[in-house]
Amino acid sequence: MNEPKQSFFERMEGDAFFRGKRQAAVAPESGTVIRQEVEERVRRVEKSPRRQKITKHLQKQLEFTEQHVPELLAEIRGIAEGFELGWHDLFLSLHFRVLEGLDGCSSWAAVHPEFGALVGKNRDFQGTHLELQRVWLHSDPAWKGRTILCVGSLGAPSAFSSGINSNGFCLVDTNIGTTDLGIGILRYFLMPHLLSRCDSVAEALEEIKCFKHAGGGSLILADAQGTLAAVELGHSSIAAEKSSPWIARTNHFLSPDLSIHQISSPEHLQESSQRLAFLKEQIASLFPVSLKKAQKILSTHSERANLCRHAEKESSGTISSGIYLCSRGSLYFAKGNPCQTSWSCFLTDLKSSP
Secondary structure: OOOOOOOOEEEEEOOHHHHHHHHHHHOHHHHHHHHHHHHHHHHHHHHOOOHHHHHHHHHHHHHHHHHHOHHHHHHHHHHHHHOOOOHHHHHHHHHHHOOOOOOOOEEEEEEEOOOEEEEEEEEEEOOOHHHHEEEEEEEOHHHOOOEEEEEEEOOOOOOOOEEEEOOOOEEEEEOOOEOOOOOOEOHHHHHHHHHHHOOOHHHHHHHHHOOOEOOOOEEEEEOOOOOEEEEEEOOOOEEEEEOOOEEEEOOOOOOHHHHOOEOOOHHHHHHHHHHHHHHHHHHHHHOOOOHHHHHHHHOOOOOOOOOOOOOOOOOOEEEEEEEEEHHHOEEEEEEOOOOOOOOEEEEOOOOOOO
């Protein structure tokens, strides 16, 4: 198979700093938007009455990150240097994002007889990230031969939304706001860390338990053996659920211990709950889920709930859809609303056939 030529695909090879800095080399035209986004968050913190408290918290977060995942800090420094940003400002911006609740997302995984597991995600975000998002194929000498195929955004670490490594371990996330925040690993740093080190759900669950977490969001995990799990992340506690033959999450916690800390308006909670119920019904009715059925699920609209969400005014909408086939190490990707666009195939090993 020839290497994909789509403008939103890039190969990123080298150490963490180099891969981070290369973002600006492949998309220098995006620097203005990225700088504006980061600078706006910095200004909001500077104007906040809680500025001193936030600054102290971020300093402790920086120390934690440097101790536990220094490679992610190196990637942040590389991104910042490439786009002519202060790396402390970028670090602040990524942490501030978890409080904003801009992105939504519907994520799920199902056991598959051929692929081990099939994993789907609709990435819901405000419109600026439609053009910032990329499909990356990352490789790093420190990863012992692994490559990571992921969906991310310019100005952020590699697996900012989802990813799969060349041994078939896959993860996708959803955003969930929480007041249960503290010093620990940020979800956006945890995701590439897991993909670079773990080859199975069991390994990832053990690695997750080793950390204190900053709090917020959920992960769906799957592997080439067909093992599935969901992990909901708080600072004081996490909740892990292993399930078969499928599992799903949207934008609210299911664990009672975590849901009491959730930041959510009644309208948001109702929408997320209805979307999750509808997603589960779709998976159950179409199980076993083939690639074509997965594409249908992600493209679905109904009066009850929309899995493919079209942005209105300032609302969040679906900016891409991804379907990962674990044992093949492949991604089928639709940029924009999946009901309106074509699908492209990408591989962790570009010498393989899809």
